[in-house]
Amino acid sequence: MPAVARAARTVCRAVLIGGLVGSVAACGTGTSTSSETQSAPGRSRGSWQEPVSYTYTLRSSEGERSLLGTFRISVRDGAVVKAVGLDDTGRRTVASTPDAVPTLGGLLAELEQARRDAADTAEAQYAADGHPVRIVLDCEENAVDDEARYVITAYEPADGLRAGDRTDPRPGT
Numbered sequence: 001m002p003a004v005a006r007a008a009r010t011v012c013r014a015v016l017i018g019g020l021v022g023s024v025a026a027c028g029t030g031t032s033t034s035s036e037t038q039s040a041p042g043r044s045r046g047s048w049q050e051p052v053s054y055t056y057t058l059r060s061s062e063g064e065r066s067l068l069g070t071f072r073i074s075v076r077d078g079a080v081v082k083a084v085g086l087d088d089t090g091r092r093t094v095a096s097t098p099d100a101v102p103t104l105g106g107l108l109a110e111l112e113q114a115r116r117d118a119a120d121t122a123e124a125q126y127a128a129d130g131h132p133v134r135i136v137l138d139c140e141e142n143a144v145d146d147e148a149r150y151v152i153t154a155y156e157p158a159d160g161l162r163a164g165d166r167t168d169p170r171p172g173t
Contacts, residue, residue, distance in 0.1 A: 048130025050105040052078055053158035057086070058101075062147040067100045069093045075103050076158075104132060107150055111135050121147075131155055 052075075059070045069090025074082040083101035085091030093100060102110070114122035114137045121138035135150040 048126070050078070050103065050108075051157040052076070054104075055154070055156050055158065056104065056152055057154040058107075059151040059153070060148065061151075062149040067093060067097075067102070067148075071101055072154075073101055073103075078103065078105070104152065104155075107135055107152075108132060110148075111137065114139065127155070 055072065055074045057070065057072050060067045069088075069092070070086040071090045071094065072084045072086055073080055080101050080103055083094050083098060085094045108124075111122055111124055111132075117139065119137055119139045120141040121136055123136045124132050125134040127133050131152070132150075133152050133155075135148070135152075137148040139146045
């Protein structure tokens with residue numbers, strides 16, 4: 001076989017193998033989504049901006065974090081103004097560490113920090129409008145009780161304002 005043909009065949013094999021390896025490696029990166037929580041066409045999780053005011057329900061589980069339980073959270077002007085524990089664990093958490101209850105922006109910041117710190121697991125699922133509906137964190141796979149699992153439901157923007165908006169379109173404000 002001529003040397004040119006061998007070289008061409010070797011290059012083709014290398015490209016095919018490299019593509020296969022790259023595809024398999026990509027399977028383990030990025031975020032998980034399901035058909036229920038994929039972004040709508042033309043939208044992405046990166047285009048979602050946290051509203052200035054909203055409410056949501058958070059179920060926090062896994063590990064021995066200070067934030068465990070189920071909560072109904074109200075955010076106004078970008079800060080948690082009310083957190084109600086919806087189960088015994090949530091009520092204890094609100095009573096003992098009310099500042100531990102986060103905004104959605106706080107949860108996303110925790111996710112991004114875990115990614116920067118190269119956590120073994122730092123995944124999120126997003127609703128069609130781009131807000132998070134599930135965040136799973138695990139700093140070290142073999143460590144005990146460092147996991148966090150956040151499930152976000154009943155998300156309701158209060159007034160259509162997004163973080164960073166300078167004007168309030170509501171009459172009289």
